[in-house]
Amino acid sequence: MTLPVTALAAAICALLLIFMKFKVIGQRIRTETMFGAGEDAKLKMVRGTHGNLAENAPIALILMALLEMTGAHHWALTGLAALFLIARVLHIYGMYQHHGTGSVRFRQAGVMGTTLAIVAMALWVIYLFVTVNL
Secondary structure, X not given: OOOHHHHHHHHHHHHHHXXXXXXXXXXHHHHOOOOOOOOOHHHHHHHHHHHHHHHHHHHHHHHHHHHHHOOOOHHHHHHHHHHHHHHHHHHHHHHHHHHXXXXXXXXXXXXXXXXXXXXXXXXXXXXXXXXXXX
């Protein structure tokens, strides 16, 4: 059994994590802050953005894999995976916008899209559990 949707989403999440990791490293070098976030607002922001992705990606990928393993509708799952990934990119972009201009629009869209995708996948797993396994 292959998990193409999960595999692609995991690969994209990995690249986003590496991208944010280098942003954190760059800020650490710029501010000469080797531990914690110090007092630099941008370092706090990039660390938070990296951490937020690291917190949300695992549960989303686990849910995707579980749904793929149950034979869930491919295009519906692909749509939820795309929503999750687009939302993660919007969140990263939005954090930079919020830090720079004060606008929270993209950050909010990212949070809402991430939450919607994870909740939809969680409810889908619960639905499958109740209808298939009971």
